[in-house]
Amino acid sequence: MYSGGVSTPERLIESTRELLWERGYVGTSPKAILERAGAGQGSMYHHFKGKPDLALAAIRRTAQELRASAERVLDGPGTPYERIEAYLRRERDVLRGCPIGRLTMDPDIIASAELRAPVDETIDRIRRRIAEIVEEGKRQGQFAPALDGEEIGATVLATVQGGYVLARAAGSPAPFDAGVRGLLALLAPRTPGQEN
Amino acid sequence: MYSGGVSTPERLIESTRELLWERGYVGTSPKAILERAGAGQGSMYHHFKGKPDLALAAIRRTAQELRASAERVLDGPGTPYERIEAYLRRERDVLRGCPIGRLTMDPDIIASAELRAPVDETIDRIRRRIAEIVEEGKRQGQFAPALDGEEIGATVLATVQGGYVLARAAGSPAPFDAGVRGLLALLAPRTPGQEN
């Protein structure tokens, strides 16, 4: 339950972000949001048009934060391989899953162009940033010329998103970590004299 | 809506399978199941203890079918690489997602050991089968000895599961196909004289 010097709309958005992550859109009721935010029924409908409007505000903020934190890692120091490795290995609460990726399994999100848009944009931007890094690595001779940046970008992001699925199914982060290690082994940069 | 010479419990299970795939567990109501099955309230509670019991029957059947069809491809003809390629490229209704994988984003499925069990078992068995095939490929010299079968198995399955996430976010199967192509490029078998 949020309190402190934070405004009511702010508490509503933060509570919605948490619940969307935990239970998805379909599984999140206004009542649950209001309880967590410590607000009454009227407050929500005063500040937002309804559940979809509040969810949109919450999703936009989560998308923005996720994109920023991913790009901080991808634009950090190191060789192309090292930056992709940093992205794959960065700290994650694996069993909670991806707060943006999980929304793609929500039928009401996918049915609404407005709610799906920030999800699409976030995933697409990260994927394209990885694609650029792979192309950079190809120019530097770190990756094989036969690799396609766009394709590897999709593979990297899919491994992460699918890693969450495997981990949640198993009830353990281990399969996520295994998938990441497998991908890194496949991506391992070519060093002089190395045959694979 | 199911009819024909099919029994009522059968129609209930099939309707539940469809709805779990489309809307997940949280998003599927007994009412919706009954409407699709063309049955009344009483029928469902006569044959099943309730929503979780019916869902369990539906999930077990879907899990069984998915495992069988995946293993048919993985145990088919061809080299280890070709069998993994066949698995990755097999026909999929990409935008519908995986009927088993999507359940991992359902909080009520994950909260129930009984409902999660068939999901876990299905994913785990396919992953281990791929791991065996990778080890077989290593023995044949088709894959680099440095690769770990268990890890690559997780990477392959994660790429598929995550590919669905990317595709549904984009509203197009293209990112799924791109991710698969990227992974296949990384897995590409070593042929005599080839350096990467």
Added chain:
DNA sequence: GTCTATAGATTGATAGAC
């Protein structure tokens, strides 16, 4: 701007007629 009261629909489940 916040609250409670209330609305009509839907949820998951039960009772009891046929």
Added chain:
DNA sequence: GTCTATCAATCTATAGAC
């Protein structure tokens, strides 16, 4: 074995007092 009727609780939303 199937149906309709009914249940208490919850859903999303609105009304209106403060």
